[in-house]
Amino acid sequence: MASAPGEVPSHFLCPISLQLMREPVTLPTGISYDRAAIIRWLAAPAPAGGRTCPVTRVPLPPQPQLTPNHTLRRLIQAWLASLSPEAEVDDDVAALRGPVPGAEVAALLSDAAAAQVEALKRLRELVAECEDNRAVLESQDGVFDSLSRVVSSADACSTAREEAVGVLASLRIPEPELAGVVARHSNLGEALTAVLRSSNLKSRANAALLVRSLSEAAWPAWVIGLSQELLAEVVRVVRDRVSTQATKAALHALAALCPYGRTRVKIVGAGAVPAIVDLLLDDPERRVNEIALVALDRLCKCAEGRAELVAHAAGLAVVGKKVLRVSEAASERAVRVLRSVARHAATPAVLQEMAQSGVVAKLCAALRSEQCGVRTKERAHEVLKLHSRTWRSSPCLSPKILELYPL
Numbered sequence: 352m353a354s355a356p357g358e359v360p361s362h363f364l365c366p367i368s369l370q371l372m373r374e375p376v377t378l379p380t381g382i383s384y385d386r387a388a389i390i391r392w393l394a395a396p397a398p399a400g401g402r403t404c405p406v407t408r409v410p411l412p413p414q415p416q417l418t419p420n421h422t423l424r425r426l427i428q429a430w431l432a433s434l435s436p437e438a439e440v441d442d443d444v445a446a447l448r449g450p451v452p453g454a455e456v457a458a459l460l461s462d463a464a465a466a467q468v469e470a471l472k473r474l475r476e477l478v479a480e481c482e483d484n485r486a487v488l489e490s491q492d493g494v495f496d497s498l499s500r501v502v503s504s505a506d507a508c509s510t511a512r513e514e515a516v517g518v519l520a521s522l523r524i525p526e527p528e529l530a531g532v533v534a535r536h537s538n539l540g541e542a543l544t545a546v547l548r549s550s551n552l553k554s555r556a557n558a559a560l561l562v563r564s565l566s567e568a569a570w571p572a573w574v575i576g577l578s579q580e581l582l583a584e585v586v587r588v589v590r591d592r593v594s595t596q597a598t599k600a601a602l603h604a605l606a607a608l609c610p611y612g613r614t615r616v617k618i619v620g621a622g623a624v625p626a627i628v629d630l631l632l633d634d635p636e637r638r639v640n641e642i643a644l645v646a647l648d649r650l651c652k653c654a655e656g657r658a659e660l661v662a663h664a665a666g667l668a669v670v671g672k673k674v675l676r677v678s679e680a681a682s683e684r685a686v687r688v689l690r691s692v693a694r695h696a697a698t699p700a701v702l703q704e705m706a707q708s709g710v711v712a713k714l715c716a717a718l719r720s721e722q723c724g725v726r727t728k729e730r731a732h733e734v735l736k737l738h739s740r741t742w743r744s745s746p747c748l749s750p751k752i753l754e755l756y757p758l
Contacts, residue, residue: 363427366406367392374476375424376417380404383420390417428481451477456487463515464497466507471514478521485522495519495528496535502543503536509545513554516546520557520564529568539565540573540581547584556597559588563600566607574611582614583621590626595639598630602642609649616655624650624659624666631669640677644670644684651691661692661701671710674717683727686717686734693734702738706747711735715755732757 365372365385372385382404384392392405393415402411456477462470477484488494501507501515524532533539546558562585565573588601605623609615627643627650635643647670650656660666673685689710692701705711714731717723723731735742735757742748743756 360430363423363430372423372427374480375420375427377420378404378411378415378417380407380409380411382406383423386417424480451484451487453487453490456484457491460488460491460494460497463518464501466501466504466511466515468508468511468514471501471511471518475514475517475521478518488518489522495522495524495532499532499536499539502546503539503541509549512542513546513549513551513557516543516554516561517557520560524564526568529565530570533565533568533570533573540577544578544581544584547581547588552593552597555588556594556600559585559593559597559600559604563604563607566604571611574608574614577608577614577617579617579621582608582618582623586618586621586623586626589623589630592630592633595636598635598639599642602627602639602646606642606646606649609646609652612653615650615653619650619653619655619659624656625663628660628663628666628669631673632665637678637681640673641680641684644673644681644688648684648687648691651688654695657692657696660688661696661698661704667692667701667704667710668708671705671708671713674713675720675722679722679724679727682717682723686714686723686727686730689714690730690734693737697738699741702741703745703747706742706745711742711745711748712752715752715757718757719755 359371363371365375365388366382367384367388370385372383374386375383376386376389377383378389384405389405393402393411402413402415403409404411456474459470459474459477463474474488478488498515498519502512502519504512507515536542543558543562547555547562549555549558562581582605585601585604588597589605592598605618608618624647627647630643631640631647634640647656647660651660660670667689670685670688674682674689676682689705693705714735717731718728718735739756743753748756
């Protein structure tokens with residue numbers, strides 16, 4: 352039976368409070384509750400038989416996992432958005448129809464600035480609920496500085512710092528604000544290094560997103576002063592495959608930092624090249640391939656980066672494999688990487704490996720392919736012409752490939 356206009360659908364109600372769920376979470380039993388209600392239930396003294404699920408009465412472990420039910424929350428938000436302004440609803444429903452009042456957000460921010468974990472968690476939850484809440488928080492005076500102060504504070508506990516990083520990572524921070532944050536909190540890099548070392552994968556992902564924002568703003572003094580430890584932790588996010596979002600953020604950060612020569616060498620020293628090659632070997636999604644090849648292209652602009660690439664047993668082969676296989680953008684970057692190696696690191700062993708691993712064949716194919724742009728074809732032609740004497744006489748190239756080889 353359909354609900355009357357303004358009447359809350361029964362599956363949107365928390366089984367404990369019987370009110371519309373603000374933040375639905377699911378127990379291991381598969382039943383969803385409002386987070387606040389189930390936390391109160393779990394905090395109450397356990398009966399003699401042990402803690403059970405309120406609905407199914409199935410026994411629960413001492414600290415059951417509360418999994419956010421994002422699908423249900425989106426359905427609730429869509430239902431709220433569909434209500435007409437004239438619809439008669441209960442007070443608890445009306446409170447959820449619009450953004451959180453600015454005064455409430457300001458009070459939470461004041462508590463959050465004092466490194467109160469619950470206030471920081473609540474801010475993060477509000478931002479995740481809807482775009483309007485995020486805009487309300489972003490409009491608060493000093494929000495970015497207050498949260499950055501928590502991140503860099505030696506007095507804040509690790510949980511508070513991680514929650515503050517999570518809030519900052521979800522906000523749109525204007526470049527002038529980023530500049531101010533970096534200028535006023537000189538130990539921010541050290542603090543982010545600690546969060547990147549956390550055992551909490553979500554915290555590591557949020558820290559990678561924040562490092563990306565800071566890196567893309569790219570103030571020379573801050574970038575050049577980045578520690579080897581921070582760069583190593585960003586590389587470790589790529590290596591550990593924390594999440595697709597975190598991997599993209601870490602790759603973006605590395606690519607943004609590469610134009611600074613000293614920092615580029617530090618990134619290579621942190622193991623970025625083998626980490627990116629191993630990532631490419633796993634054949635990730637298209638966008639990850641493209642960003643990884645951008646970062647690798649920039650790293651190969653220095654001798655140290657090229658040396659790491661040719662030293663990897665699969666380095667040249669996997670880059671050649673991406674030509675004509677992923678996208679036009681990936682092909683362009685892959686050819687740029689191969690051009691850097693061919694121009695500056697072309698030892699006899701490297702040239703032989705490029706012929707044996709199919710790199711030369713891919714370059715020949717790129718010349719005739721409509722999937723490659725003019726500049727990519729020009730670079731491929733340059734590489735083939737540069738070492739034509741070696742490769743045209745190589746037994747590794749089949750007659751069919753030699754027919755494609757440019758004169």
